[in-house]
Amino acid sequence: MEAGIDIVSIDENNPVFQYQPDRQFIPASVTKVITSGICLARFGADFRFQTQILTDGLCQDGVLNGNIYLKGWGDPGFCGQRFEGKRNQ
Secondary structure, eight states: OOOOEEEEOTTTOOEEEEESTTSOOOOTTHHHHHHHHHHHHHHOTTOOOOEEEEESSEEETTEEESOEEEEESSOTTOOGGGGTTOTTO
16 A cells, blocks of 8 residues: 655644655545545534525426526535436426
8 A cells, every 4th residue: 555644733834744745646535534524523413505496587387487596505415416307397
C-alpha cells in the first residue's frame, strides 16, 4: 500500500508529522471520509438538506402552465437521476 501524510499546525504553519510529504498521490475515496466526518461533527447525524420546488404559473387540469424552479441548499445527493421516469405522470 502506498501512502503519504503531511499534518501541519494551523497556528504555526509548521509540520507536526510527515510521511512521504513530497510524493503525489491520487486522493481516491479516503478524502470522503474526512469530509463526511467534518459534516457529521458540524451538522449532526439527523441533519437533512432542503430543496425547494417553486413555480411561477398555475396548475389547471393537472398541467402546470409556467416554469418550475429548484432552489437547493447544498444537498450533495440531489441530482437529475432522482427525477428520471417521473415526467408526464
